[in-house]
Amino acid sequence: MSDVALQVRGLAHAYKQRRVLTGIDLDVRRGEVFGLLGPNGSGKSTVLAILAGLLARQEGSIRWDGREIHASDRSFRADLGVVFQRASVDPKLTARQNLLVAAALQGLPGAVARTRSAELLKAAGLEDRAGDDVGEFSGGMKRRLDLARTLIHDPRLLLMDEPTSGLDEASFRDTWRRLETLREGRELTILVATHRPEEAERCDRLAIVHEGRVMTVATPTELQALVANDVVALDCADPERLRAELKARFGLESLLHRGQVLVDAERGHELIPRLVEGLRDVRLDAVSLRRPTLADAFLKVTGSGLADGEEGVA
Amino acid sequence: MSLRPGVLAQEAGMVLCMWRRELLRVRKERARWIGALAQPLLFWLIIGGGLSKSFRIPGAEHVGSMQYFFPGMLVMVLLFTSIFATISVVEDRQQGFLQSVLVAPGSRLSMVAGKVLGVTTLAVVQVIFFLVVAPFAGFPLHGVRWLLLAVVSLLACIGLTAMNFTFAWLLNSVQAYHAIMGVLLLPLWFLSGAMFPPPGGFLGALMMLNPLTHAVDGLRQALAPDALGVRGLPVPIVLLILAAYATAMLLLAAWSCRRREAS
Numbered sequence: 012m013s014d015v016a017l018q019v020r021g022l023a024h025a026y027k028q029r030r031v032l033t034g035i036d037l038d039v040r041r042g043e044v045f046g047l048l049g050p051n052g053s054g055k056s057t058v059l060a061i062l063a064g065l066l067a068r069q070e071g072s073i074r075w076d077g078r079e080i081h082a083s084d085r086s087f088r089a090d091l092g093v094v095f096q097r098a099s100v101d102p103k104l105t106a107r108q109n110l111l112v113a114a115a116l117q118g119l120p121g122a123v124a125r126t127r128s129a130e131l132l133k134a135a136g137l138e139d140r141a142g143d144d145v146g147e148f149s150g151g152m153k154r155r156l157d158l159a160r161t162l163i164h165d166p167r168l169l170l171m172d173e174p175t176s177g178l179d180e181a182s183f184r185d186t187w188r189r190l191e192t193l194r195e196g197r198e199l200t201i202l203v204a205t206h207r208p209e210e211a212e213r214c215d216r217l218a219i220v221h222e223g224r225v226m227t228v229a230t231p232t233e234l235q236a237l238v239a240n241d242v243v244a245l246d247c248a249d250p251e252r253l254r255a256e257l258k259a260r261f262g263l264e265s266l267l268h269r270g271q272v273l274v275d276a277e278r279g280h281e282l283i284p285r286l287v288e289g290l291r292d293v294r295l296d297a298v299s300l301r302r303p304t305l306a307d308a309f310l311k312v313t314g315s316g317l318a319d320g321e322e323g324v325a
Numbered sequence: 326m327s328l329r330p331g332v333l334a335q336e337a338g339m340v341l342c343m344w345r346r347e348l349l350r351v352r353k354e355r356a357r358w359i360g361a362l363a364q365p366l367l368f369w370l371i372i373g374g375g376l377s378k379s380f381r382i383p384g385a386e387h388v389g390s391m392q393y394f395f396p397g398m399l400v401m402v403l404l405f406t407s408i409f410a411t412i413s414v415v416e417d418r419q420q421g422f423l424q425s426v427l428v429a430p431g432s433r434l435s436m437v438a439g440k441v442l443g444v445t446t447l448a449v450v451q452v453i454f455f456l457v458v459a460p461f462a463g464f465p466l467h468g469v470r471w472l473l474l475a476v477v478s479l480l481a482c483i484g485l486t487a488m489n490f491t492f493a494w495l496l497n498s499v500q501a502y503h504a505i506m507g508v509l510l511l512p513l514w515f516l517s518g519a520m521f522p523p524p525g526g527f528l529g530a531l532m533m534l535n536p537l538t539h540a541v542d543g544l545r546q547a548l549a550p551d552a553l554g555v556r557g558l559p560v561p562i563v564l565l566i567l568a569a570y571a572t573a574m575l576l577l578a579a580w581s582c583r584r585r586e587a588s
Protein backbone atom coordinates (compact mmCIF):
# COMPACT_ATOMS: atom_id res chain seq x y z
CA MET A 12 0.00 0.00 0.00
CA SER A 13 1.27 3.48 -0.86
CA ASP A 14 2.34 5.59 2.09
CA VAL A 15 0.23 8.45 0.73
CA ALA A 16 -3.09 8.45 2.59
CA LEU A 17 -4.62 11.60 1.14
CA GLN A 18 -3.88 12.77 -2.36
CA VAL A 19 -5.21 16.02 -3.78
CA ARG A 20 -4.72 16.94 -7.44
CA GLY A 21 -5.59 20.16 -9.23
CA LEU A 22 -8.01 21.43 -6.59
CA ALA A 23 -9.39 24.75 -7.80
CA HIS A 24 -12.18 26.89 -6.46
CA ALA A 25 -13.73 30.27 -7.17
CA TYR A 26 -16.23 32.36 -5.22
CA LYS A 27 -18.24 33.98 -7.99
CA GLN A 28 -15.52 35.45 -10.21
CA ARG A 29 -12.75 35.42 -7.59
CA ARG A 30 -10.43 32.43 -7.77
CA VAL A 31 -9.28 31.38 -4.31
CA LEU A 32 -7.59 28.09 -5.26
CA THR A 33 -5.67 27.66 -8.46
CA GLY A 34 -4.73 24.00 -8.70
CA ILE A 35 -3.65 22.67 -5.32
CA ASP A 36 -1.66 19.41 -5.28
CA LEU A 37 -0.98 17.63 -1.99
CA ASP A 38 0.34 14.23 -0.93
CA VAL A 39 -0.29 13.65 2.75
CA ARG A 40 1.43 10.57 4.11
CA ARG A 41 -0.21 8.05 6.37
CA GLY A 42 0.18 9.01 10.03
CA GLU A 43 1.91 12.32 9.50
CA VAL A 44 0.99 15.80 10.66
CA PHE A 45 0.88 17.86 7.50
CA GLY A 46 0.53 21.62 7.75
CA LEU A 47 -0.86 24.20 5.36
CA LEU A 48 0.96 27.39 6.27
CA GLY A 49 -0.40 30.66 4.97
CA PRO A 50 -2.04 33.91 6.05
CA ASN A 51 -5.80 34.40 6.24
CA GLY A 52 -7.21 34.48 2.74
CA SER A 53 -4.49 32.32 1.23
CA GLY A 54 -6.96 29.50 0.51
CA LYS A 55 -5.93 26.94 3.13
CA SER A 56 -9.32 26.94 4.90
CA THR A 57 -11.03 26.51 1.54
CA VAL A 58 -8.95 23.36 0.96
CA LEU A 59 -10.14 21.98 4.30
CA ALA A 60 -13.76 23.00 3.64
CA ILE A 61 -13.74 21.12 0.33
CA LEU A 62 -12.13 18.05 1.92
CA ALA A 63 -14.74 18.13 4.70
CA GLY A 64 -17.57 18.37 2.19
CA LEU A 65 -18.66 21.80 3.39
CA LEU A 66 -17.95 23.29 -0.01
CA ALA A 67 -18.69 21.62 -3.33
CA ARG A 68 -15.60 20.67 -5.30
CA GLN A 69 -15.45 22.60 -8.54
CA GLU A 70 -12.25 21.21 -10.06
CA GLY A 71 -9.72 18.59 -9.11
CA SER A 72 -9.66 15.16 -7.54
CA ILE A 73 -9.30 13.82 -3.99
CA ARG A 74 -8.17 10.29 -3.18
CA TRP A 75 -8.32 8.76 0.28
CA ASP A 76 -6.59 5.42 0.83
CA GLY A 77 -6.06 5.22 -2.92
CA ARG A 78 -9.77 5.57 -3.65
CA GLU A 79 -11.35 8.52 -5.45
CA ILE A 80 -13.89 10.16 -3.16
CA HIS A 81 -16.95 12.25 -3.98
CA ALA A 82 -18.73 14.96 -2.01
CA SER A 83 -21.15 12.78 -0.04
CA ASP A 84 -18.80 9.81 0.37
CA ARG A 85 -20.13 8.12 3.47
CA SER A 86 -17.14 5.94 4.31
CA PHE A 87 -14.75 8.88 3.91
CA ARG A 88 -16.89 10.98 6.25
CA ALA A 89 -16.91 8.14 8.76
CA ASP A 90 -13.09 8.23 8.71
CA LEU A 91 -13.04 12.00 9.10
CA GLY A 92 -12.86 14.25 12.15
CA VAL A 93 -12.93 18.02 11.74
CA VAL A 94 -11.77 20.67 14.21
CA PHE A 95 -13.10 24.06 13.16
CA GLN A 96 -11.70 27.54 13.82
CA ARG A 97 -14.30 27.96 16.55
CA ALA A 98 -15.21 25.11 18.84
CA SER A 99 -18.25 23.37 17.38
CA VAL A 100 -19.83 22.48 20.70
CA ASP A 101 -23.25 23.46 22.00
CA PRO A 102 -22.85 25.89 24.93
CA LYS A 103 -26.34 25.08 26.19
CA LEU A 104 -25.56 21.42 26.72
CA THR A 105 -23.26 19.83 29.29
CA ALA A 106 -19.89 18.39 28.26
CA ARG A 107 -21.24 14.84 28.50
CA GLN A 108 -24.38 15.70 26.54
CA ASN A 109 -22.24 17.24 23.81
CA LEU A 110 -20.25 14.03 23.43
CA LEU A 111 -23.36 11.83 23.50
CA VAL A 112 -24.97 13.98 20.82
CA ALA A 113 -21.76 13.77 18.75
CA ALA A 114 -21.78 9.98 19.18
CA ALA A 115 -25.39 9.82 17.99
CA LEU A 116 -24.34 11.88 14.99
CA GLN A 117 -21.93 9.12 14.04
CA GLY A 118 -24.56 6.44 14.63
CA LEU A 119 -22.74 4.87 17.58
CA PRO A 120 -24.89 2.60 19.78
CA GLY A 121 -25.79 3.97 23.21
CA ALA A 122 -23.48 1.72 25.25
CA VAL A 123 -20.50 2.46 22.98
CA ALA A 124 -21.33 6.17 23.09
CA ARG A 125 -21.36 6.22 26.88
CA THR A 126 -18.06 4.32 27.13
CA ARG A 127 -16.34 6.52 24.55
CA SER A 128 -17.66 9.71 26.14
CA ALA A 129 -16.36 8.70 29.56
CA GLU A 130 -12.94 7.79 28.11
CA LEU A 131 -12.62 11.01 26.15
CA LEU A 132 -13.80 13.23 29.01
CA LYS A 133 -11.14 11.64 31.17
CA ALA A 134 -8.48 12.04 28.49
CA ALA A 135 -9.47 15.70 28.07
CA GLY A 136 -9.20 16.29 31.81
CA LEU A 137 -12.87 17.22 31.96
CA GLU A 138 -14.12 14.28 33.97
CA ASP A 139 -15.04 16.50 36.93
CA ARG A 140 -16.88 18.99 34.72
CA ALA A 141 -18.82 16.43 32.66
CA GLY A 142 -22.16 17.58 34.03
CA ASP A 143 -21.50 21.32 33.67
CA ASP A 144 -22.85 23.48 30.88
CA VAL A 145 -20.23 24.16 28.23
CA GLY A 146 -21.23 27.84 28.20
CA GLU A 147 -19.42 28.14 31.56
CA PHE A 148 -16.15 26.70 30.19
CA SER A 149 -12.99 28.67 29.40
CA GLY A 150 -11.76 28.85 25.80
CA GLY A 151 -9.13 26.18 26.47
CA MET A 152 -11.67 23.80 28.03
CA LYS A 153 -14.03 24.27 25.09
CA ARG A 154 -11.16 23.42 22.76
CA ARG A 155 -10.36 20.27 24.73
CA LEU A 156 -14.00 19.22 24.61
CA ASP A 157 -14.15 20.04 20.91
CA LEU A 158 -11.18 17.76 20.26
CA ALA A 159 -12.86 15.03 22.30
CA ARG A 160 -16.02 15.51 20.24
CA THR A 161 -14.00 15.13 17.06
CA LEU A 162 -12.46 11.89 18.31
CA ILE A 163 -15.68 10.22 19.47
CA HIS A 164 -15.72 7.82 16.49
CA ASP A 165 -11.94 7.32 16.37
CA PRO A 166 -11.33 9.07 13.02
CA ARG A 167 -8.39 8.15 10.80
CA LEU A 168 -8.04 11.60 9.26
CA LEU A 169 -8.19 14.77 11.31
CA LEU A 170 -8.70 18.10 9.56
CA MET A 171 -7.86 21.04 11.82
CA ASP A 172 -8.54 24.62 10.81
CA GLU A 173 -6.53 27.00 12.99
CA PRO A 174 -7.01 24.66 15.97
CA THR A 175 -5.31 26.94 18.48
CA SER A 176 -6.86 30.17 17.28
CA GLY A 177 -7.57 32.47 20.23
CA LEU A 178 -5.80 30.27 22.79
CA ASP A 179 -3.17 31.51 25.21
CA GLU A 180 0.31 30.04 25.26
CA ALA A 181 -0.46 27.44 27.93
CA SER A 182 -3.58 26.19 26.14
CA PHE A 183 -1.67 26.13 22.86
CA ARG A 184 1.02 23.88 24.35
CA ASP A 185 -1.61 21.75 26.04
CA THR A 186 -3.50 21.22 22.75
CA TRP A 187 -0.37 20.08 20.94
CA ARG A 188 0.70 17.87 23.82
CA ARG A 189 -2.68 16.13 23.60
CA LEU A 190 -2.32 15.73 19.85
CA GLU A 191 1.09 14.14 20.32
CA THR A 192 -0.39 11.73 22.88
CA LEU A 193 -3.22 10.97 20.50
CA ARG A 194 -0.86 9.92 17.74
CA GLU A 195 0.94 7.42 19.94
CA GLY A 196 0.05 3.86 19.07
CA ARG A 197 -2.34 4.67 16.25
CA GLU A 198 -2.25 5.68 12.62
CA LEU A 199 -3.85 9.09 12.65
CA THR A 200 -3.22 11.41 9.73
CA ILE A 201 -3.58 15.09 10.55
CA LEU A 202 -3.95 17.96 8.12
CA VAL A 203 -3.73 21.30 9.89
CA ALA A 204 -4.23 24.78 8.44
CA THR A 205 -2.42 27.50 10.32
CA HIS A 206 -0.87 30.93 10.05
CA ARG A 207 1.13 30.51 13.26
CA PRO A 208 4.82 29.67 12.71
CA GLU A 209 5.03 28.10 16.19
CA GLU A 210 2.20 25.75 15.21
CA ALA A 211 3.70 24.98 11.82
CA GLU A 212 6.97 23.99 13.51
CA ARG A 213 5.15 21.07 15.12
CA CYS A 214 4.15 19.56 11.77
CA ASP A 215 6.11 16.77 10.09
CA ARG A 216 5.84 18.50 6.72
CA LEU A 217 4.47 21.79 5.51
CA ALA A 218 2.98 23.21 2.35
CA ILE A 219 3.42 26.94 2.00
CA VAL A 220 0.13 28.23 0.59
CA HIS A 221 0.05 31.63 -1.02
CA GLU A 222 -2.76 33.17 -3.10
CA GLY A 223 -4.44 29.82 -3.66
CA ARG A 224 -1.29 27.94 -4.70
CA VAL A 225 1.15 25.60 -3.01
CA MET A 226 4.50 27.33 -3.33
CA THR A 227 6.60 24.54 -1.84
CA VAL A 228 6.38 21.46 0.36
CA ALA A 229 9.13 20.60 2.85
CA THR A 230 9.83 19.80 6.48
CA PRO A 231 9.99 22.77 8.88
CA THR A 232 13.77 22.25 9.15
CA GLU A 233 14.16 22.29 5.38
CA LEU A 234 12.10 25.44 5.14
CA GLN A 235 14.08 27.19 7.83
CA ALA A 236 17.22 26.17 5.96
CA LEU A 237 16.00 28.26 3.02
CA VAL A 238 16.95 31.18 5.19
CA ALA A 239 20.26 29.53 5.93
CA ASN A 240 21.85 32.40 7.75
CA ASP A 241 21.13 34.74 10.60
CA VAL A 242 18.45 37.35 10.21
CA VAL A 243 19.55 40.88 11.03
CA ALA A 244 16.57 43.16 11.60
CA LEU A 245 17.07 46.93 11.35
CA ASP A 246 14.62 49.60 12.45
CA CYS A 247 14.94 53.02 10.96
CA ALA A 248 12.74 56.06 10.27
CA ASP A 249 13.35 55.79 6.51
CA PRO A 250 13.52 52.07 5.65
CA GLU A 251 13.56 52.62 1.89
CA ARG A 252 16.64 54.81 2.14
CA LEU A 253 18.23 52.25 4.47
CA ARG A 254 17.66 49.49 1.90
CA ALA A 255 19.23 51.61 -0.79
CA GLU A 256 22.24 52.34 1.42
CA LEU A 257 22.66 48.66 2.31
CA LYS A 258 22.78 47.84 -1.37
CA ALA A 259 25.09 50.69 -2.31
CA ARG A 260 27.55 50.50 0.57
CA PHE A 261 27.56 46.79 1.45
CA GLY A 262 26.10 45.09 -1.62
CA LEU A 263 23.42 43.55 0.62
CA GLU A 264 19.95 42.53 -0.58
CA SER A 265 17.18 43.09 1.95
CA LEU A 266 13.47 42.62 2.56
CA LEU A 267 11.06 45.13 4.01
CA HIS A 268 8.59 43.52 6.39
CA ARG A 269 6.30 45.27 8.91
CA GLY A 270 8.46 48.37 8.62
CA GLN A 271 11.61 46.42 9.45
CA VAL A 272 14.48 45.92 7.05
CA LEU A 273 15.61 42.28 7.14
CA VAL A 274 19.01 41.13 5.96
CA ASP A 275 19.88 37.48 5.49
CA ALA A 276 23.49 37.35 6.74
CA GLU A 277 25.88 34.42 7.08
CA ARG A 278 27.60 35.74 10.18
CA GLY A 279 25.18 38.24 11.59
CA HIS A 280 27.16 38.98 14.75
CA GLU A 281 30.09 40.15 12.62
CA LEU A 282 27.91 42.16 10.24
CA ILE A 283 26.14 44.20 12.91
CA PRO A 284 29.17 46.26 14.07
CA ARG A 285 30.04 46.99 10.45
CA LEU A 286 26.48 48.14 9.73
CA VAL A 287 26.31 50.34 12.80
CA GLU A 288 29.64 51.91 11.93
CA GLY A 289 28.94 52.22 8.20
CA LEU A 290 25.42 53.60 8.56
CA ARG A 291 25.97 56.27 11.19
CA ASP A 292 24.45 58.94 8.93
CA VAL A 293 21.29 56.85 8.31
CA ARG A 294 20.34 56.89 11.98
CA LEU A 295 19.32 53.38 12.93
CA ASP A 296 16.78 53.08 15.76
CA ALA A 297 17.48 49.44 16.58
CA VAL A 298 19.45 46.49 15.32
CA SER A 299 18.78 42.90 16.32
CA LEU A 300 19.95 39.43 15.43
CA ARG A 301 17.87 36.25 15.45
CA ARG A 302 17.71 32.78 14.05
CA PRO A 303 15.36 32.42 11.08
CA THR A 304 11.79 31.27 11.79
CA LEU A 305 9.16 29.75 9.53
CA ALA A 306 7.74 33.25 9.17
CA ASP A 307 11.08 34.25 7.59
CA ALA A 308 10.96 31.17 5.37
CA PHE A 309 7.43 32.10 4.30
CA LEU A 310 8.56 35.61 3.54
CA LYS A 311 11.51 34.30 1.55
CA VAL A 312 9.35 31.91 -0.50
CA THR A 313 6.36 34.17 -1.14
CA GLY A 314 7.60 37.71 -0.68
CA SER A 315 4.68 38.28 1.72
CA GLY A 316 4.28 38.06 5.46
CA LEU A 317 2.11 35.63 7.41
CA ALA A 318 0.01 38.20 9.25
CA ASP A 319 -3.20 39.57 7.75
CA GLY A 320 -2.71 41.90 4.86
CA GLU A 321 0.99 42.43 5.36
CA GLU A 322 3.14 42.65 2.30
CA GLY A 323 6.80 42.01 2.17
CA VAL A 324 8.90 43.98 -0.29
CA ALA A 325 11.74 42.14 -1.92
CA MET B 326 -16.36 -2.41 19.65
CA SER B 327 -17.23 -1.11 16.19
CA LEU B 328 -16.96 2.62 15.67
CA ARG B 329 -18.02 2.39 12.02
CA PRO B 330 -21.77 1.74 12.08
CA GLY B 331 -23.79 0.88 8.98
CA VAL B 332 -25.77 3.24 6.79
CA LEU B 333 -29.05 2.82 8.64
CA ALA B 334 -27.41 3.45 12.00
CA GLN B 335 -25.75 6.59 10.60
CA GLU B 336 -29.04 7.94 9.24
CA ALA B 337 -30.97 7.03 12.37
CA GLY B 338 -28.15 8.51 14.45
CA MET B 339 -28.35 11.80 12.58
CA VAL B 340 -32.11 12.04 13.12
CA LEU B 341 -31.78 11.03 16.77
CA CYS B 342 -28.96 13.49 17.39
CA MET B 343 -30.86 16.47 15.99
CA TRP B 344 -34.11 15.46 17.71
CA ARG B 345 -32.42 14.86 21.04
CA ARG B 346 -30.54 18.14 20.95
CA GLU B 347 -33.78 20.09 20.56
CA LEU B 348 -35.24 18.39 23.61
CA LEU B 349 -32.06 18.81 25.67
CA ARG B 350 -31.94 22.53 24.94
CA VAL B 351 -35.50 23.14 26.14
CA ARG B 352 -34.55 23.44 29.80
CA LYS B 353 -32.00 26.17 28.92
CA GLU B 354 -34.46 28.10 26.80
CA ARG B 355 -37.51 28.21 29.02
CA ALA B 356 -38.15 31.87 28.25
CA ARG B 357 -38.27 31.09 24.55
CA TRP B 358 -40.81 28.35 24.96
CA ILE B 359 -42.90 30.33 27.41
CA GLY B 360 -42.85 33.17 24.87
CA ALA B 361 -44.07 30.87 22.11
CA LEU B 362 -47.01 29.93 24.33
CA ALA B 363 -47.70 33.28 26.01
CA GLN B 364 -47.73 35.36 22.83
CA PRO B 365 -50.70 33.55 21.22
CA LEU B 366 -52.45 33.43 24.58
CA LEU B 367 -52.17 37.20 25.04
CA PHE B 368 -53.12 37.76 21.42
CA TRP B 369 -56.19 35.60 21.88
CA LEU B 370 -57.22 37.34 25.09
CA ILE B 371 -56.65 40.88 23.83
CA ILE B 372 -57.89 40.63 20.24
CA GLY B 373 -60.59 38.08 21.01
CA GLY B 374 -61.76 40.05 24.03
CA GLY B 375 -61.56 43.40 22.25
CA LEU B 376 -63.63 42.26 19.29
CA SER B 377 -66.14 40.23 21.27
CA LYS B 378 -68.92 42.83 20.92
CA SER B 379 -68.51 43.53 17.22
CA PHE B 380 -67.43 40.13 15.86
CA ARG B 381 -70.05 38.29 13.82
CA ILE B 382 -69.94 35.50 11.20
CA PRO B 383 -72.91 35.63 8.82
CA GLY B 384 -74.87 32.42 9.22
CA ALA B 385 -73.09 31.47 12.44
CA GLU B 386 -74.05 34.24 14.80
CA HIS B 387 -73.70 31.97 17.83
CA VAL B 388 -69.90 31.84 17.36
CA GLY B 389 -68.06 34.46 19.40
CA SER B 390 -64.65 35.96 18.66
CA MET B 391 -62.90 34.08 21.48
CA GLN B 392 -64.17 30.80 20.10
CA TYR B 393 -63.54 31.65 16.47
CA PHE B 394 -59.95 32.79 17.02
CA PHE B 395 -58.95 29.76 19.11
CA PRO B 396 -57.98 27.30 16.30
CA GLY B 397 -55.91 30.07 14.71
CA MET B 398 -54.11 30.56 18.02
CA LEU B 399 -53.11 26.91 18.00
CA VAL B 400 -51.55 27.47 14.57
CA MET B 401 -49.84 30.57 15.95
CA VAL B 402 -48.30 28.38 18.69
CA LEU B 403 -46.95 26.07 15.97
CA LEU B 404 -45.69 29.01 13.92
CA PHE B 405 -43.90 30.77 16.79
CA THR B 406 -42.40 27.55 18.10
CA SER B 407 -40.98 26.79 14.67
CA ILE B 408 -39.73 30.36 14.17
CA PHE B 409 -37.99 30.49 17.55
CA ALA B 410 -36.43 27.07 17.03
CA THR B 411 -35.11 27.69 13.52
CA ILE B 412 -33.74 31.21 14.01
CA SER B 413 -30.63 29.73 15.65
CA VAL B 414 -29.85 27.86 12.43
CA VAL B 415 -28.57 31.10 10.86
CA GLU B 416 -25.56 31.36 13.18
CA ASP B 417 -25.28 27.70 14.04
CA ARG B 418 -24.59 26.86 10.41
CA GLN B 419 -21.79 29.37 10.00
CA GLN B 420 -19.76 28.79 13.12
CA GLY B 421 -21.54 26.56 15.54
CA PHE B 422 -22.77 23.09 16.22
CA LEU B 423 -24.25 22.54 12.76
CA GLN B 424 -20.77 22.55 11.23
CA SER B 425 -20.01 19.28 13.00
CA VAL B 426 -23.35 17.91 11.79
CA LEU B 427 -22.53 18.77 8.20
CA VAL B 428 -19.30 16.77 8.19
CA ALA B 429 -20.92 13.66 9.72
CA PRO B 430 -21.78 10.67 7.53
CA GLY B 431 -25.59 11.09 7.65
CA SER B 432 -27.56 12.74 4.85
CA ARG B 433 -28.88 16.30 4.73
CA LEU B 434 -32.42 14.94 4.65
CA SER B 435 -31.84 13.15 7.96
CA MET B 436 -30.36 16.32 9.43
CA VAL B 437 -33.43 18.34 8.46
CA ALA B 438 -35.80 15.55 9.51
CA GLY B 439 -34.19 15.32 12.95
CA LYS B 440 -34.37 19.05 13.53
CA VAL B 441 -37.95 19.25 12.28
CA LEU B 442 -39.07 16.29 14.38
CA GLY B 443 -37.47 17.78 17.49
CA VAL B 444 -39.23 21.10 16.99
CA THR B 445 -42.50 19.36 16.09
CA THR B 446 -42.38 17.26 19.27
CA LEU B 447 -42.04 20.42 21.33
CA ALA B 448 -44.68 22.28 19.33
CA VAL B 449 -47.24 19.54 19.74
CA VAL B 450 -46.57 19.50 23.50
CA GLN B 451 -47.10 23.29 23.48
CA VAL B 452 -50.39 22.87 21.64
CA ILE B 453 -51.50 20.36 24.26
CA PHE B 454 -50.61 22.89 26.98
CA PHE B 455 -52.58 25.54 25.13
CA LEU B 456 -55.61 23.27 24.99
CA VAL B 457 -55.94 23.66 28.77
CA VAL B 458 -57.83 26.88 28.04
CA ALA B 459 -59.95 25.30 25.26
CA PRO B 460 -63.03 24.87 27.54
CA PHE B 461 -62.94 28.64 28.21
CA ALA B 462 -63.19 29.17 24.45
CA GLY B 463 -66.27 26.98 24.29
CA PHE B 464 -64.59 23.70 23.30
CA PRO B 465 -65.20 21.01 25.93
CA LEU B 466 -62.23 18.62 25.94
CA HIS B 467 -64.46 15.54 25.67
CA GLY B 468 -65.72 16.83 22.33
CA VAL B 469 -62.28 17.26 20.77
CA ARG B 470 -61.32 14.86 17.95
CA TRP B 471 -57.87 14.27 19.39
CA LEU B 472 -56.42 12.12 16.64
CA LEU B 473 -57.37 14.63 13.95
CA LEU B 474 -56.02 17.47 16.09
CA ALA B 475 -52.71 15.65 16.59
CA VAL B 476 -52.27 14.73 12.92
CA VAL B 477 -53.12 18.24 11.69
CA SER B 478 -50.75 19.81 14.25
CA LEU B 479 -48.01 17.36 13.33
CA LEU B 480 -48.22 17.87 9.58
CA ALA B 481 -48.60 21.64 9.83
CA CYS B 482 -45.64 21.92 12.16
CA ILE B 483 -43.42 19.70 9.99
CA GLY B 484 -44.23 21.89 6.98
CA LEU B 485 -43.74 25.16 8.87
CA THR B 486 -40.48 24.11 10.54
CA ALA B 487 -38.99 22.74 7.33
CA MET B 488 -39.99 25.93 5.51
CA ASN B 489 -38.50 28.16 8.22
CA PHE B 490 -35.38 25.98 8.30
CA THR B 491 -34.94 26.66 4.57
CA PHE B 492 -35.18 30.42 5.13
CA ALA B 493 -32.71 30.26 8.01
CA TRP B 494 -30.34 28.11 5.98
CA LEU B 495 -30.31 30.40 2.98
CA LEU B 496 -30.03 33.67 4.91
CA ASN B 497 -26.81 35.11 6.24
CA SER B 498 -28.11 37.05 9.22
CA VAL B 499 -30.67 36.90 11.99
CA GLN B 500 -31.86 40.36 10.90
CA ALA B 501 -32.73 39.03 7.44
CA TYR B 502 -34.65 36.21 9.09
CA HIS B 503 -36.64 38.75 11.12
CA ALA B 504 -37.46 40.56 7.89
CA ILE B 505 -38.79 37.32 6.37
CA MET B 506 -40.82 36.78 9.52
CA GLY B 507 -42.38 40.23 9.16
CA VAL B 508 -43.14 40.21 5.46
CA LEU B 509 -43.97 36.55 4.90
CA LEU B 510 -44.61 34.41 7.96
CA LEU B 511 -46.94 36.69 9.89
CA PRO B 512 -48.99 37.64 6.78
CA LEU B 513 -49.23 33.90 6.10
CA TRP B 514 -50.89 33.52 9.48
CA PHE B 515 -53.18 36.54 9.01
CA LEU B 516 -54.32 35.05 5.70
CA SER B 517 -55.01 31.63 7.19
CA GLY B 518 -58.61 32.21 8.18
CA ALA B 519 -57.52 32.54 11.80
CA MET B 520 -59.08 36.02 12.09
CA PHE B 521 -61.84 35.88 9.46
CA PRO B 522 -63.33 33.20 7.18
CA PRO B 523 -62.00 33.16 3.60
CA PRO B 524 -64.00 35.73 1.60
CA GLY B 525 -64.72 35.35 -2.10
CA GLY B 526 -62.62 36.82 -4.89
CA PHE B 527 -58.86 37.19 -5.10
CA LEU B 528 -58.24 37.24 -1.34
CA GLY B 529 -60.27 34.07 -0.88
CA ALA B 530 -58.33 32.32 -3.68
CA LEU B 531 -55.07 33.47 -2.13
CA MET B 532 -56.11 32.11 1.23
CA MET B 533 -56.95 28.73 -0.30
CA LEU B 534 -53.35 28.52 -1.61
CA ASN B 535 -52.03 29.12 1.90
CA PRO B 536 -51.27 25.82 3.67
CA LEU B 537 -51.96 27.44 7.04
CA THR B 538 -55.58 28.00 5.94
CA HIS B 539 -55.97 24.24 5.78
CA ALA B 540 -54.21 23.79 9.12
CA VAL B 541 -56.68 26.22 10.74
CA ASP B 542 -59.52 24.48 8.90
CA GLY B 543 -58.39 21.05 10.13
CA LEU B 544 -58.05 22.22 13.71
CA ARG B 545 -61.44 23.93 13.56
CA GLN B 546 -63.00 20.66 12.45
CA ALA B 547 -61.12 18.80 15.20
CA LEU B 548 -62.37 21.18 17.89
CA ALA B 549 -65.98 21.73 16.80
CA PRO B 550 -68.26 19.28 15.01
CA ASP B 551 -69.88 22.14 13.03
CA ALA B 552 -66.50 23.73 12.23
CA LEU B 553 -67.87 26.97 13.74
CA GLY B 554 -70.09 27.52 10.75
CA VAL B 555 -67.17 27.91 8.35
CA ARG B 556 -67.44 25.70 5.29
CA GLY B 557 -64.04 24.11 4.79
CA LEU B 558 -62.67 21.24 2.75
CA PRO B 559 -63.39 17.62 3.73
CA VAL B 560 -60.99 16.22 6.33
CA PRO B 561 -59.22 13.76 3.96
CA ILE B 562 -58.48 16.58 1.51
CA VAL B 563 -57.19 18.80 4.32
CA LEU B 564 -54.88 16.02 5.49
CA LEU B 565 -53.71 15.34 1.95
CA ILE B 566 -52.85 19.02 1.39
CA LEU B 567 -50.99 19.25 4.70
CA ALA B 568 -49.11 16.00 4.03
CA ALA B 569 -48.09 17.28 0.59
CA TYR B 570 -46.99 20.59 2.14
CA ALA B 571 -44.92 18.83 4.83
CA THR B 572 -43.23 16.50 2.33
CA ALA B 573 -42.49 19.28 -0.15
CA MET B 574 -41.00 21.52 2.56
CA LEU B 575 -38.83 18.71 3.95
CA LEU B 576 -37.43 17.96 0.49
CA LEU B 577 -36.95 21.67 -0.20
CA ALA B 578 -35.01 22.08 3.05
CA ALA B 579 -32.76 19.10 2.30
CA TRP B 580 -32.21 20.36 -1.25
CA SER B 581 -31.39 23.86 0.01
CA CYS B 582 -28.70 22.45 2.28
CA ARG B 583 -26.99 20.80 -0.66
CA ARG B 584 -27.47 23.79 -2.92
CA ARG B 585 -25.88 26.16 -0.42
CA GLU B 586 -22.74 24.02 -0.25
CA ALA B 587 -22.28 24.40 -3.96
CA SER B 588 -22.19 28.20 -3.73
